[in-house]
Amino acid sequence: METIIEEYSPGAVARAGEIIRRGGLVAFPTETVYGLGADAMKEDASSKIYAAKGRPSDNPLIVHIADMDSLNVISEDIPDAAYKLAQRYWPGPLTMIFRKKPIVPDMTTGGLNTVAVRMPDCPAALDIIRSGGGFVAAPSANTSGRPSPTCAEHVIEDLKGIIDMIVDGGPVSIGLESTIVDMTGKIPLILRPGYITEEDIRHVAGDVATDPGVLSAVSDKERPRAPGMKYRHYAPKASMVVVEGDNDRVVSYINGRIKELESEGKKCGVISSEDNKNSYICGIIKCAGARNRSDEVARNLYRILREFDKEDVAMILSESFNGGTGSTAVMNRLLKAAGHNIIRV
Ligand code: TXA
Ligand code: MG
Numbered sequence: 458m459e460t461i462i463e464e465y466s467p468g469a470v471a472r473a474g475e476i477i478r479r480g481g482l483v484a485f486p487t488e489t490v491y492g493l494g495a496d497a498m499k500e501d502a503s504s505k506i507y508a509a510k511g512r513p514s515d516n517p518l519i520v521h522i523a524d525m526d527s528l529n530v531i532s533e534d535i536p537d538a539a540y541k542l543a544q545r546y547w548p549g550p551l552t553m554i555f556r557k558k559p560i561v562p563d564m565t566t567g568g569l570n571t572v573a574v575r576m577p578d579c580p581a582a583l584d585i586i587r588s589g590g591g592f593v594a595a596p597s598a599n600t601s602g603r604p605s606p607t608c609a610e611h612v613i614e615d616l617k618g619i620i621d622m623i624v625d626g627g628p629v630s631i632g633l634e635s636t637i638v639d640m641t642g643k644i645p646l647i648l649r650p651g652y653i654t655e656e657d658i659r660h661v662a663g664d665v666a667t668d669p670g671v672l673s674a675v676s677d678k679e680r681p682r683a684p685g686m687k688y689r690h691y692a693p694k695a696s697m698v699v700v701e702g703d704n705d706r707v708v709s710y711i712n713g714r715i716k717e718l719e720s721e722g723k724k725c726g727v728i729s730s731e732d733n734k735n736s737y738i739c740g741i742i743k744c745a746g747a748r749n750r751s752d753e754v755a756r757n758l759y760r761i762l763r764e765f766d767k768e769d770v771a772m773i774l775s776e777s778f779n780g781g782t783g784s785t786a787v788m789n790r791l792l793k794a795a796g797h798n799i800i801r802v
Contacts (some may be wrong), residue, residue, distance in 0.1 A: 459618045461782050462609070465581040465626040474588025476621045477502075482509055484598040484612045486626030487577040487583045488650070489550045490605040490759070491612050492521065493620065494585065494594030497531075500562040503594050507564075509619050512601040513760050517567035518594040519552050519635075523586040530665060531561050531592065532572055538662035539640045548578035550652045552634040564596050577633055581626040584674040587676045594633045597634060598623075602793070603766075604691050604759035607632050611763060632756035633786050637683055638665075647671065648683040652755070671789055673797070695726065695770045697795040701777035702802040708736045710802045711774045715740040718772055726765045728758075729773035741768060748776075751783035758787065 458567050463469040465486070473483045473494075479504040494509065495502035497520040507514045520531060525543065528535065532555035539553055557572035566572050577583065581633055586593045597605035600615040609625035636658075644664040645690070650671055658665045668683075700707050714801030715725045716739055725740040730748040743761045746753025765773055775795065778787050790797065 458620055458621070458680040460608045460613075462613065462617070463621040463622070465624055469624050470581070470584040470588050472572045473585045473622055473624055473743070474590070476671050477585070477593060478591030478595065480505070481621040482506065483585065483589070483622045483624065484606075484609075484616060484620060485582055485595075485624045486579055486609070486629055487521075487582045488579045488629060489577070489594075489633060490607055490629055491598040491609065492577075492593075493584070493598035493616065494521070494589065494593040494595040494613075495564050496590055497521075497592040497594035498560065498562065500564045500592070503564040505560060506594060506596060509616060510596060510599070512596065514564070515567045516596075517569055517571075517573060518596050519573040520565065520572060521586050521593045521595050523578050523583045524576075527591050528574060532557055532574060533558055534554060534641070536640055539643060541661050542638070542645075542658065543576070546653055546657075547576040548583065549576070550631055551575065552635045552637045552649075553650070554639045554641060556641060569643055571639075573637065575661060579626070579629075581624060585624065595720060599617070599727065602692050604693070605634060607756070607759050609755050611759070615762070619784045627793070628756075630756075631752075632759060633790055636786070638756055649778070652752075652783065652786065654783060654785065657783075667785075672792065691759070691762065691790055691794045692796070693773060693794060694766045696798075697773040697775065698798045698800055699775050699777050699791055699795045700800050701779065704733070706708070706802045707776055708733055711740075711776075711802070712736075712738055714774060723771040724769060726768070726773040727768040728761055728773065730776050730778070733776065740774070741770060748778060749781040751778065751781055751787045754778050754787050755783070758790060758794075759762060 552575040636653040637649040638644040647667040734744040
């Protein structure tokens with residue numbers, strides 16, 4: 458298939474909308490990561506998303522909307538807390554889960570009786586959703602198991618030749634996927650941490666809890682609340698380990714380990730903080746940002762993982778970026794990429 462690649466413009470939006478309305482696939486930017494969009498109300502269109510990504514069909518999609526009226530068309534039993542959260546954080550990097558109305562095809566929700574809904578804060582995304590009919594199912598626009606795309610080049614790497622169109626809106630501003638909150642229980646339950654933190658949600662909606670699977674390994678036998686959490690996501694090709702502990706010990710452990718691996722002929726990568734980037738004496742060093750600036754690390758993490766894939770490193774050693782506001786989301790993605798492989802020194 459020939460994939461149309463176009464920069465964001467009124468013409469591109471019109472073409473993207475037409476492709477979506479006739480059941481095709483269009484990748485487009487959002488403020489979090491690039492999404493792979495299809496008409497959420499068409500069974501056949503949603504099913505193409507799973508095929509293009511190589512994604513298991515029991516892993517439900519997020520329905521993206523561009524106005525509040527659309528929320529009531531697809532979901533029911535919407536609690537007051539959800540309206541408060543929507544008023545404060547929509548458009549924005551927040552996904553909420555509700556009971557679904559029958560109009561939403563089972564293919565879109567992976568057979569669940571709930572639907573995940575988000576209104577993204579990105580002009581290109583909002584324009585394309587409107588032009589595409591108002592309900593656009595969109596997972597991250599990566600091949601299943603690869604890091605989510607934070608610029609159009611990443612989408613091209615994974616999906617060129619497989620989907621109808623890629624709209625290039627430049628690099629995203631956040632870099633990690635939206636916060637997902639299940640609104641079907643007594644209190645909001647965070648299933649995936651993101652830019653909007655537990656504190657942010659508590660501030661607006663009162664009581665809130667975080668799914669215990671968020672920072673620990675989830676066994677394959679349990680059935681996680683967000684089906685996507687059971688798959689090994691964001692995985693680089695290399696083995697990866699997160700090294701945590703006293704800063705000097707972390708640096709000297711990483712230096713020692715890389716010397717060892719390089720002497721065996723293995724190529725190694727380091728994910729370093731700004732603070733330590735000049736302290737490593739070997740390996741390919743990539744700086745993710747200042748230790749206490751989770752926003753910087755979020756923006757850089759997936760790009761760095763993709764670069765290491767290209768450079769064919771055998772082992773990635775990463776510093777831990779624990780602590781500081783917003784670090785929960787960064788640590789969740791980092792630990793998933795590492796398969797929860799942590800060394801404490
Ligand atoms: O920031 C984002 O959310 C991006 C952009 C494109 O909007 N989208 C995204 O979609 O990250 P995806 O498909 O890569 O991740 C969606 C996650 C999956 O883990 C899925 O299992 C979960 O949301 N999910 C979707 N619908 C659900 C539902 N009804 N109940 C529980 N989890 C759900
Ligand atoms: Mg994804």
